[in-house]
Amino acid sequence: MASQLKNLSDFSHTTVPDGAAYKIAIAVAEWNAEVTGSLYKGALETLLKHGVKEENIISLAVPGSFELTGAAEILLKKHADLDAVICLGCVIQGETRHFDFICDAIGNGITQVGIKYSKPVIFGVLTTNDLQQALDRSGGKHGNKGDEAAFTAIKMAHFLHTA
Template sequence: MASSLKNLSDFSHLQVKSAQGLKFAIVVSQWNAQVTGALLNGAIEGLTKHGAEEKDIKIIEVPGSYELTSGADIVLRNKDIDAVICLGCVIQGETRHFDFICDAVANGIANVSIKYNKPVIFGVLTTDNLEQALDRAGGKHGNKGKEAAITAIQMAHISKEN
């Protein structure tokens, strides 16, 4: 598996544009807080490292990953937001609940992006266990929150330029 070979949050091969002057919202799930808190920290770090000011980053906490779609929809009513980053973590359990939640969240995030014609970034971990989630929330495979921040910067520029 490719992810077992490297840190996925290495962006040294990319020329990431400045986030200065852009406005972001981060919608983050409170469920699996150990993981989502690390994702949130990674996203903030990724945005500020590339020039975003903390005053231009709005953070909205929602109960779980399923509510990320509603949170993104609510925050996009504010026309000043250039991109939304959705952060969550769904860990496989013993029932099919995992499948329904992951499918609903992925489709919901895509739909809200289309509804508002704004970038809404999928920063949701869908893992088999907590160890895999932690590996992707600042562990040996990088931080998906940071990756989502870079994606948000890139997509906000594409949206503004086209």
């Protein structure tokens, strides 16, 4: 498996635009807080590192990953000046099909909100088989998907304004 071999959050091959002109929201799930807290930390640090002003970052917590779609919708409705919304969460496979339904709903919901508002809504939700895989992807040996979500938000905000 290729992911065993490398840090998946390597963006050394691409340029990230200056984020100083952008207003970005982060919605983060409280469920699996150890993981989502690390995703949030990575996203926030990456936004700041790439010029997004602290006063232009809105951060809100929601109970779980399923609520991220509703949160993105509310944020875009209340804050028309947002350039992107980052949705951070973690769903870990259990013994039932609940995982499949939740992950499908979140992915489709985030996509639909982005289409509805013609704004980038970034899928930063880990869907892993176990807690260790989630930890490996939230600041562990495979990088931090929160970093990746922030890079994507900046790049897509830039795309929104230059396309």
